[in-house]
Amino acid sequence: MSTALLEVDAVGKTYGMGGLFGRDRVRAVDGVSFTLDSGRPEIFAIIGESGSGKTTLARMILNSVPPSDGQIRFRGRDLATVRRRRDRLAFMKEVQPIFQNPFEAFNPLKRVDRYLFITARRFLGTRQRAAAEEAADSALRQVGLSLAEVKGRFPHELSGGQLQRVAVARALISRPSLIVADEPVSMVDASLRVAIVNLFTTLRDDLGVSIIYITHDLATAYYISDRIIIMQNGRVVESGAARQVLDAPRHPYSIQLKNAVLSPDAAGSDAALRSDRMADRANVADAMTS
């Protein structure tokens, strides 16, 4: 049996809100568990609407927010024990993030290649400029760019799609085994979105990188992911193989989500919108009684 890459074990997070008196407690994530296998790279989708706790979960996996309860283990080691600088760097080398908005992820006043070189220096220990450039170039080639196209450019000189691919390349420099991508395509233009989504499948198949793909877009999740979990109010309401879950969702919330996805096939008829809330409620009621 191969070892687990990432074990998320009954993890919860409670945020305290409010001032000195009468603090409100918000349970952002509640009892979430799943395991990613190290021998079998996969795209694991976390689906939920805003406020469902998916970004909090991602931050806990990235070890930037400690869980209130439960444990997250990466290659068997509890992330709570990864505290010293050397341990943290070793962990970050293995687990890399990609953020939603590439225009916010990169400092607009700094050249984008700088991020690639810093990442190479920090995680690969390259001291020479030439070695750093080579590492950056090979990572950029994996996402269909080259250093020549990016070198010396500022973020505003690149399109959103190019910039997001640079973000993916940056994450690839340290040769991670896990990438956590939080809504990576929601800010990218329609004609470039597919290219980025396809890139994730290439990373999984050719480089053996596991990807945690966080999204509220069920259609792209169906298109690329192997397994999914659906979250509502911090809890996992449904999980399983992506196709199975989305073809025949069982939980009322998953059914509601799937029904809310507008299909392009119904073009020209407003049936989907006319059916309205009443129909959704009826469907949910059916599912609950059956």
Next chain:
Amino acid sequence: MMTATRAPAFPYPEPTMAMATTAPVVEVRDLRAYYLVNQYGVRREVRAVDDVSLRIESNQIYGLAGESSSGKTTLIKTIAAATRPPLYVVGGTVRFNFRDSSVELYGGAQPDLGAIRWKHLSYVMQGSMSVLNPVRRIKHSFVDFAFRHMGEPMPRFWEIVRAHLERLHLRPSVLEAYPHELSGGMRQRVTIALATVCRPEFIIADEPTTALDVIVQKEVLAMVREVQRELGSSLLFVTHDMAVHANLCDRLGIMYAGRLIEEGDTARIFKEPLHPYTQHLISSLPRIGDRKPRQGLKGAPPSLADPPTGCRFHPRCPLAMGICREEAPPLLPMENGRRRVACFAAMAEATGEGSP
């Protein structure tokens, strides 16, 4: 009387039996809106809207699709007469045919915009939080926006507002709320109520559901549809989400790099897209229940400050021919004028099939 003098330059055929015989609510002719920047003696010109002509019939939802920097926001700003320097209208006109008056913008003397705004033409914006004043209750926003335009005494005004909210299934208690007390979906519903309370004949909606979750998005779209059908208004709906267009719009126009490249009935366009860019947009949409690999499009949208010569899509186009590099394809009518497309390859294919 206008059509008689202007028709030859306009790529629409004369109205036939199949088309609506009444005048369209909005008629945009050869509109060009450029950003003109003159910095330290260096003149720069960004052609955000270049030669766009379209018409929106009454009681019709017209969808405008296109990615960022395709000029769609500039186009609706120009139609809404909300241009501010450095955006200038360089040529063309926008004409509104309202029930009791006609207004022409950019055709000479600027008409009194205060008289048409909100009563005839209103606007639903993307960021509901920035439309509603965060430190005032919702009811004050209604007074600020709508009271003057409705021209009714205060008690009658509140009667109309309450009746309107009820029609949109909103509780009148939202009037007492502050914007931060409402959820994003609720706020967006309030802005839609705000934009429709004067029963305008033409509504512009700029990405009103982009920031919302799928479930809320569907409810808000259903509401948009309902209120449009009830008022019989025309709606110009802008979003980059093709799935929304498919489910909401009667007609669809697709913009690329400042130009309208295809236009037609939504069902027809989705069934048989003619322009290669439209074909890509539709074929690359992921669908639940279908894991067929989809191809990305090479390259990136062009910079409008320095667009490619000829057809602006040719560097990314799989069908590009020699002529595409040199000449910009005109937007020519097809299918008895119900469809227009700007592509040499699509025209060449269609000429064999007895198209006009």
